[in-house]
Amino acid sequence: MYKTQDIAVVILNWNGIELLKQFLPKVLEHSGDAHIYVADNASTDDSVNFVSKNFSTVKIIQNSQNGGYAEGYNDALQVVDEPLLCLLNSDIEVTENWLFAIIEAFNSEENTAIIQPKILDFKNKTTFEYAGAAGGFIDKYGYPYCRGRIFDTIEEDKGQYNDIIDIFWASGACFFIKNNVFNQLKGFDASYFAHMEEIDLCWRAFNANYKTKYVGFSTVYHVGGATLSNTSAKKTYLNFRNSLFTLVKNTDSKVFIRTVFRMILDGIAALRFLIQLKPKYFLAILKAHASFYKNLATIISARKEFPKRGNYAETDSIVWSYFIKKRTKF
Structure with a gap:
């Protein structure tokens, strides 16, 4: 049975010192005895020094280059041994007890390999956030969409997705995966650099007969567009x-x-x-x-x-x- 101490919360950072100042304290406050890592993608700001000086319990992983989301996590996770991984964007605000429902879901079904919580918009906390919302699906031609967000139409959160269901893909903004499954599937495709790499990984997990779930009883708030704007x-x-x-x-x-x-x-x-x-x-x-x-x-x-x-x-x-x-x- 998994416990919070079995989770590694790994925050990938690239020149994000202001985001770390804003959001890292709540991650530490609300994550119990989970292990917190900052994986730095060769930042040129003072991120690493800031974390080491102010958060002594946070483990720092220093990547030699900025390989984007995909290669950045592939490199960093080689030295992370905890059985459950949470890949957390640096612009995520977590909430009290956010890990408990996730652990329960992993413990309830052995074949569950990947989980996503409810993702709401940090700037408008009553609406879903574009990147993931209430769980991802895909059509026959590879177009992804979410419960709570289809293309540019975003729903208000009225509790309509307070459930636990099987989904096709989980958002990379807050992405839980079993460490052994991540390694079995050979991690992210580094050629992607950023965007869609989590969908590719979830698709490979689906093809390998693993389950991906949405757990709507865990909530996080995502700023979104902190690295690349939606208008980029x-x-x-x-x-x-x-x-x-x-x-x-x-x-x-x-x-x-x-x-x-x-x-x-x-x-x-x-x-x-x-x-x-x-x-x-x-x-x-x-x-x-x-x-x-x-x-x-x-x-x-x-x-x-x-x-x-x-x-x-x-x-x-x-x-x-x-x-x-x-x-x-x-």
Whole structure:
């Protein structure tokens, strides 16, 4: 049976001293005897010195370079031995007893490998937060969405998702995973740098017959966009590129037709940006597709590493459901 002392809360940091000042104290206050780590991605600010001077119980892991979210965690977690990992963004405010319901969920079903809590918006605490909300799902063409957030429509939290359910993917903003499963699945795909890497990992876990759960009785608040703004062209590039990576690596035998259809939808999105006079986002999608072609051989090779399962999609097309049928809630 797991206890709080079996959890390593690992906060990845890159030049985030102000976020650490704001949010680290509550992590320490509300995490009981869990072990707290700050994994630093070669920061050039005073982050490491600040933590070492002010929080003597926090263990510091210093990565040699800024490998982004994916490689940053892959490097840092090599020296973390606790059986349960919590990968926590530095812009997360945790709440009292936030770990208890998570531990209960891990203990209740042996096959549960990954868990996400309820994620609300730090800036508007009565609404769900974009990155994860009340648990993630995916459609046949690799478009992710959440309970509580579909595309840009975000719901108010009225207790409608105060439950525990199986989901398809958990948000990387607050991502619990068993350490042995993380290692079995070979961690995150470092080529992603940031964005979609947690969905790729959850998909590989699904293909390996593990369960991912949402636990709505644990709540955290996420600032969001603290590293890359939602309006960043680089974020658009990473999301579109990594979505294609993830689809080709993990979907079942219908991979070719689903990828082609997804790329057509991406082209429509690119044209929409052009019509809206947003050329940098149009170019971001073109660059994403160029990178996908460049890396296609490597992606196909990675596809062969793990088995594949069908029936991963909650709906055929969330794009059709949202934009044509006007369904804005899960």
